[in-house]
Amino acid sequence: MRIFNNLFEAFRRRVVRSNPGLPNDFDPDVYLKLHDDVREAGVDPAQHYMEFGMAEKRPYRLPPENKAVVRRLGWGRRSTPADFDPAVYLRLHADLRDAGVDPVAHYIEFGEAEKREYQFPPFEYLRSTVFDPKRQTALLVTHECSLTGAPVLVYNIAEQLSGSMNVIVLSLGGGILEELFKELDVTFVPAHYARFSSAHAEYVIGCVTRDLSPSFAIVNSIESQWVVEPLQHAGVRTVSLIHEFASCYPDPAARFNAMMTLPQQVVFSSEITLKDAARFVSGYQPERTHVLPQGRSRIPGKRTQDASAEKEQQRLRSILRPSGQQAPKYVVLGAGSVNYRKGIDLFLQCARAVLSKVGEGQCRFIWIGQGYEPRKDAAYSVYLEDQITRAGLSDSVEIIGETTEIETAYQLSDLFLLSSRLDPLPNVAIDSMFFEKPLVCFDKTTGIVSFLESIGLKDPCVADYLDVEGMASKVVRLLTEPELRSQVSATLAAHVAESFDMEQYVRNIVALIEPVA
Secondary structure, three states, X not given: OHHHHHHHHHHHHHHHHOOOOXXXXXXXXXXXXXXXXXXXXXXXXXXXXXXXXXXXXXXXXXXXXXXXXXXXXXXXXXXXXXXXXXXXXXXXXXXXXXXXXXXXXXXXXXHOOOOOOOOXXXXXXXXXXXXXXXXXXXXXXXXXXXXXXXXXXXXXXXXXHOOOOEEEEEEOOOOOHHHHHHHOOOEEEEOHHHXXXXXXXXHHHHHHHHXXXXXXXXXXXXXXXXXXXHHHHOOOEEEEEEOOOHHHOOOHHHHHHHHHHOOOEEEEOOXXXXXXXXXXXXXXXXXXXXXXXXXXXXXXXXXXXXXXXXXXXXXXXXXXXXXXXXXXXXXXXXXXXXXXXXXXXXXXXHHHHHHHHHOOOOEEEXXXXXXXXXXXXXXXXXXXXXXXXXXXXXXXXXXXXXXXXXXXXXXXXXXXXXXXXXXXXXXXXXXXXXXXXXXXXXXXXXXXXXXXHHOOOHHHHEXXXXXXXXXXXXXXXXXXXXXXXXXXXXXXXXXXXXXXOHHHHHHHHHHHHXXXX
């Protein structure tokens, strides 16, 4: 065997010497094994590489760790799996497609070791039991199924539309809402593989249009952007629902361009987010772009009171309004995921300023939301914990996780503090106003400002941009002046239901995309 190897190496070196310019590590045996067309044509491998292969960037060797592949190839045999699809392999891997490499050769040399996909996953869905071919079919796209604002909005739209038409829910990510979606009269398509992949998005939209024939599509959130171009190519009329601030993204033009220019209609939830996006996307059409505040979303989940609900409600009571000497006079509530955009650090600054005016122990500040993990999150949570300690807020502030009984928290609070730096139209703010709780926020940070201004509440409820002292002063007035608080609550009660009507919101969206519906 050693003699054979020595003879082969001598042959390889002779080939290289006789072809100046040929790479020193050129392996004619591997080159023929990797390229069936060259082998079957019976041409000299070195000559072919010099004339054609080099320009075509054909591989000519295997790395040391893949030498075993050479031994198992055998003349005239591919080492690719039986279901390997070269066209799909290139669709899935843009880097290979752009480089113009041979897909079979690449998979043999690198792809198998890198565990690269070479087939699309099977198209699977749970079909609605009440599907009626005579009805229109609405395709709703959600970027995930978490119990957060955007997916909950899709759930509410699906719940409403399923009474009058067929509904397909295409989910690009997982979450606890998946099982709740399946309980609705909808066809549910889990396609988590398509969340961040244009090739997978194109594939799943092709399958949906082929098998389920949607009449139109509603694409929710900028995080679902991958599907709008495939929908356009498939000829499906589409409306995109955009809630996010473009300025929150490192490359806003790239993220927002497709969602603002390709669909037949574009809906922003607030004027402030539309103006923000318009700074970065110049090709959108104003006549096809609309501002429609979303309606109040019903939180999915159990609809009946049970022991676990009662236990959670009692837990919240003990946190927000503890009995005995610790009982606070006032309770201020904040809510949302714990991150910099939500401004929990500003919430804490405001708490300190308010307590200095109303007195220590007179007010509790409670933040409800996922993500407060000081032992794991060194980017934000650890500094919030330190801020609470150094500011002397440990007895007055508490940050707790998500709750299924947040309505109890609204009921127990006196005021909702929206401390976000940027927050388009948060459901928690809408919910708190439905409970007639005064709300204080910063100007130029949220679409809630436009609503408060439209009903004459800007002065008592809107502080200057990130002016924490100004915010604290407004909070103190609303807490300590019962007449003002009652006036604000009454004004909210008179306008909030009409302004945030989910049924009307859904009707308006459908009318935009399907005027004949």
